[in-house]
Amino acid sequence: MALLADLFLQFSILTVVAFGGITAMLPELHRLVVEQRQWMDDTTFAHLFAIAQAAPGPNLLVVSLIGWKVAGIPGAIAATLAISLPMSLVIFFLYRHWERFRDAPWREAIQTGVAPLAVGLVCASGWLIGASAGLDLRGILLTLACTGLMLARGWHPLWYIGAGAAAGALGLV
Template sequence: MLIFLFLMFMQFSLLAVGGANAIVPELHRVVVSELHWMSGQEFAALFALAQAAPGPNVLVVSLVGWKVAGVPGAIVSLIGICLPSSLLSFWVARWWQQARGSRLTTAINSGLAPLTVGLIGAGVAMMAASHPLSLTGGALLACCALLSWRTRLNPLWLLAAGAAAGLGGLV
């Protein structure tokens, strides 16, 4: 199981363009729909926990590994997701410094931004589909998205508002 987790997350590592949140839809599909390691709601809970915890977004991977194979699973999953992309980033950064300003690097920059936004948007859609959204939940989501986009409000305040709404039974 540990070797399978390591190899699976090595593959995900190279798909995580823009960060670990970009692979959330595919990770959800594999661990929930294909391998049946957990339900959609369990996955959503692990994702929410990883987002609420301080640190990088990649924490969701270690929580999935932990759910599947305990502490060794968490460690192996984290190494699997970090190692290939770190090595690739190192090699690409060295090349990027040499090719900076070229037409190719400009084209890559132009193409990666919309790709990253699309992958993260797909993650949001997948998480929304795995948990039913009420009218108040949708309104809270819309307000938080608008405030995140238009203000410099610390996201922790938005998280606190969501937690208060949940505790109050509004969502």
């Protein structure tokens, strides 16, 4: 029971830094579950993230999988509720008042400031997952090539996933 309470409390606190969604908070989530609490290792964390990304549905699945790995089905439920419930309640109560301040200069400042924060957090998450996956030079080069192509061409991400799968199947990565 103490483990479930700790899981719920820690994940509830993480919702404060969830600008940009679950993916943006992966570095802090990793720090918590791998480095601080030692509930799992780097590889398990990367695998759970990969499974969550491969499954249909929201990115929130990674939190449910981490909770499941830590404390089974009750852990999955506690982690999912902890990530979803607190900020959902805050947004529910604040949203009614947000429109009242549509012309306030501080509102635009907040909205302008949150965008680069979210982008930076998502980039940090990508770096963390790459580092946790234990990439060698070939994996790093494939990552850089896919990133460059995505920025230059804007192809659908499934093409890059397919390229990575093919490179892995052929033993190139």
